[in-house]
Amino acid sequence: MKQMKIAEQLKVSINYEGKELSKAVKELQPVVFQDGNEFCCLLGPDMKAGIFGCGISPQEALKDWERNLEKRIGAVTEGDEVALYAIDVLKASNKKVW
Template sequence: MSFMEQMNVSDEQKISFDFSRFRLPQYVGEFRPLLYKHGDRFCTVLGPDPQSGIFGCGDTPEDALINWNDELRENLRHPDLKNPVMQFVLDTINTKAKDVW
């Protein structure tokens, strides 16, 4: 599996979230994106920043994670293979698929 740079936010912005406690979409549990508070919204990102990474937001942490999962699924339909974040996601998914066989 490849390495991927993750966005850096202040500790005050980071939201502690127990991913195992909730029934969440598959990719949320698999990738556990960074969850943080931005103003009055909750945001989540996998990657170095919201523009080049996979980004979601919502009124609650759960809404942000579900929005993030929807964004990831949309990106998987037409992946940008030049984007390192998408390459990381595809490598991770392919590695897990091979582990099943």
């Protein structure tokens, strides 16, 4: 799966081992970045095809991303490369995510 390239100076450093993060975030490690006054979270090649979330803080962006991940996985279609990738990674982790 292709990941969108984001300028390093826009990326927000996330400790993906942090106890406060969900298993889905820890396993998939979506990129978090600042876009103006908002924070965004993305897994995938762009905001349209990828799984995307935003919020007023990195934590809010991650929560929105998780809601969108759950919706996307729940309605996955055959050609949805990003959702299929997420499902495969989460299944391979052997950890219950939902």
